[in-house]
Amino acid sequence: MGPAVELWKEREMDKTRQKYEKLSEKIMLWEGKKKKKAKRKLHRTERGVEKAKLKAKKRFIDDNERIEIIAASARTHAYESQMKEELKVKEKANLMRTTGKDPCTCL
Numbered sequence: 001m002g003p004a005v006e007l008w009k010e011r012e013m014d015k016t017r018q019k020y021e022k023l024s025e026k027i028m029l030w031e032g033k034k035k036k037k038a039k040r041k042l043h044r045t046e047r048g049v050e051k052a053k054l055k056a057k058k059r060f061i062d063d064n065e066r067i068e069i070i071a072a073s074a075r076t077h078a079y080e081s082q083m084k085e086e087l088k089v090k091e092k093a094n095l096m097r098t099t100g101k102d103p104c105t106c107l
Contacts, residue, residue, distance in 0.1 A: 096102060
């Protein structure tokens with residue numbers, strides 16, 4: 001029985017070693033895949049951050065251009081309104097000079 005038991009023991013130990021070597025190999029492959037995936041995700045996130053920064057900068061520039069256009073339009077409108085009011089005042093002043101009376105203002 002001695003040599004048969006030893007032979008069986010060696011075969012079983014060999015099976016067990018092979019089984020765990022395969023398992024160890026699978027674990028190493030899994031670990032490598034996961035590490036590569038994590039690295040890809042990190043790079044994708046970093047690119048996303050860069051894209052987000054570029055997008056935010058573009059939005060900022062677009063907003064500033066839009067604000068400048070609106071402000072320029074508002075300044076032009078204000079200037080035109082000022083000129084119209086000054087013209088009305090000058091016309092009233094001329095009327096007052098020629099008639100000697102205050103112009104009537106109807107409500």
